C-alpha cells in the first residue's frame with residue numbers, strides 16, 4: 509500500500525520506503541505517508557457502495573434516492589497526531605457533523621455535508637483525524653451542463669496562431685517540433701551552434717550545416733508580459749521568454765504553467781511540446797519540478813515570506829486513475845470516463861486524496877525527508893481534468909522557535925485554482941544534529 513501510494517504520487521521520500529534510511533531517521537523505522545490516512549480504511553472496490561449500517565453510506569443512499577446521485581469532495585482537513593508504522597491496525601469512528609439545505613452550485617443543485625472521522629489504533633490511541641466536506645448534487649442542473657449542450661457557457665472557437673515563416677534553412681527546426689525534438693543548428697566544420705538558423709556558419713563560413721537535439725533544459729534570460737492589445741489566438745496571461753538553453757543558444761518561446769508574477773530571470777525551465785492547433789506544435793517552457801531535498805531544513809533555515817519554487821504536475825488520465833486506485837477511491841468519476849459524462853462531468857477528474865498526496869509530496873520535497881506533517885487542509889475549486897497542468901506554489905506563513913511551520917499552498921490549473929490549502933509541519937531542532 510505504501511509503495512503503491514508513493515509510486516502514484518511520485519513521492520520518493522526514503523522514510524516511506526527505505527528501511528535503512530528510515531532506521532536512522534527521527535522515525536526509527538519505515539512510516540506511512542501521512543496524507544494517505546483515509547486510504548487505510550476505504551472500503552475498496554467490492555465495498556465502495558457502502559453498507560446501510562454505516563451512517564455515512566446510509567446518508568449517501570438517501571441522497572441518491574432523492575436524485576442527488578453525483579458526488580464531489582470540496583474540503584479535506586487532516587490532522588496527523590503520529591505517523592503510522594508497519595503493523596498498526598486502524599479503526600475509525602465517523603460522525604456526520606452537518607448537512608446543508610438544498611443549494612444551487614456551479615455543478616448543480618445539491619446538499620453539502622461534513623463528516624468527522626477519528627482514526628485510532630486497536631488499543632485506543634488516536635493517531636489522526638479527518639474532517640471531510642462533500643457535495644451531493646443532481647447531474648445536469650449546473651452551469652457546466654449548459655456549457656456541454658452548447659449553451660451560453662460554451663467557449664467560442666478562436667482563430668489559430670499565426671503561422672511561422674518556414675524556409676529551406678529553418679525547416680529542420682519546425683519538423684523537429686513535430687517530433688518533439690528541440691533542434692539547434694550546428695556547423696559540421698567547427699561545431700558552433702546557432703539559433704535562429706543561418707544560411708552559413710558565421711564563425712568559419714562553412715555551408716555544411718546540420719543540427720543537434722537540445723536537452724530542453726535552460727534558464728530564463730529575459731522575459732516580457734504582453735498585456736494589450738490581446739490577440740485572440742493566444743492564452744492569457746501570456747509570458748514571452750528569451751530562454752538560454754544549456755547548450756548556450758537562446759530562443760524565444762512562451763513561458764507556461766506559472767503565474768507571471770513568479771517568473772524571474774535565471775529561473776530554471778524545461779521545454780514541453782504542445783499542439784497549439786492540429787497543424788502546429790510549439791515549444792513552451794515551464795518551471796522544472798524542484799529537486800527533492802536530501803537533507804532536512806532545520807529551525808532557523810526558514811523565514812516567513814519565503815516562497816517555494818513552483819512545481820508543475822501533468823494531469824494525465826494515468827495520473828488521475830493511479831492516484832484514485834492508490835488511495836482506494838473507486839468512485840467512478842475518477843476512473844470511468846463514460847460514467848463521469850453521465851454524471852454531468854466533462855471527463856474523469858482527480859480525487860481530493862491525490863491532490864492531498866501531491867501537496868504533501870511538494871512540501872516534504874521542499875523541507876526534506878525528516879520534516880513531519882502535522883496537518884493538511886485543502887479546499888477544492890476547479891477540477892483537475894486530463895490534459896491540464898496543475899502548478900503547485902507555496903509560501904511560508906509562520907515559523908515557531910520549536911520548529912513548527914505553517915505554509916499556504918495553491919494548486920492552479922488552466923481553469924483557475926484547483927486547490928488552496930494550509931499545511932503545518934515540524935522541522936527537526938538544530939540541537940538534534
Ligand code: ZN
Nearest residue numbers: 695698709712
Ligand atoms: Zn563553422
